[in-house]
Amino acid sequence: MSAEVPVVPHNRMGVDYRAVPARKVIVPGGIIDAHTHTGDPAQTATFVDAASAYGISEIWTMCGLEHAAAVKERWPGKFHFIAVPAWKNAAATEEYITDWLRRLDAFWELGARLIKFHQAPGTKKRWGMAAAHPMIQRVAKHAHALGYHLMTHIGDPKAWFYGKGPYADGVMGTFAEQFELALPLVELFGDRVHLGAHMGGSLEDLDGLARRLEKFPNYVIDTSATKWIVRAVAEQSVEAVRDFIVGYQDRIVFGSDLVVGDKYDWDHYASRYWVHQKLWETDFRGESPITDPDAGKGFDPKSGTFDAAKADGTVRLAGVDLPVEVLMKLYRLNAEKWLPR
């Protein structure tokens, strides 16, 4: 680590993110990022510049409605919108739901064809509403009638359900129960595409994830949430992850989960793409440059236990080194095939 390089959360090791590493594949038309949260166009411009440097040409965004029209106008054809509510102040009130329904109609006019439901335990608790709640069902039925397809965030990192994790008390259900709890949404949209964010929230449970992919033929998952996904790969057999992705190579789309905001700079955005590139395209073994307080805790996803002897705090990055034809599908072809626009 060079003395001149300040330690920032997105760059513990002084990586020069401007020096984009050579790609294992050149994707005609560019890479599609299926999962981002852009916003204010001035801030989004920095993100777009970093994304372009890493070969990302087309972007799906959970941009708030307030900025969506301006983003669409400034970058014609680059962004596809995913309908989201006003996340702040979410509550099980008539006023909030009415506003959400209005946003669904407005997003539809802007070309959105996916509606996002956030079904993380923490979100469900904060909102006082889960999939089966009549107000969520009202929004879901309205969206389904309009013609929307489904996007979900179900669950959260497995380690959070064990040890001293925020969900270890079981109040919001176990890790394994999370997908079951979302079934009232999943089944309602049974005739549509279902995009499961963050590898369906289950990269730590490849068997369970495989069962769901078999059971629901329109279920597609994205690779987004850099820290979580990097950790989930490093905490288990990289070969098992590789076999899984090769096995389901037609059902996985690339996504970053980058969030645009005034506290982030070009390097922050680039860091996620840099790490994803190392993760999917190389057999790199070492440390991730992104700070991650959940990493190196000695967590074993299979048993759900923490091994103190293995808790060295190291933020491991283990590359999966996917074959070229699989990368082509993840980076573009699957998004073209599955994501409604």
Ligand SMILES: [Zn+2]
């Ligand atoms: Zn996200």
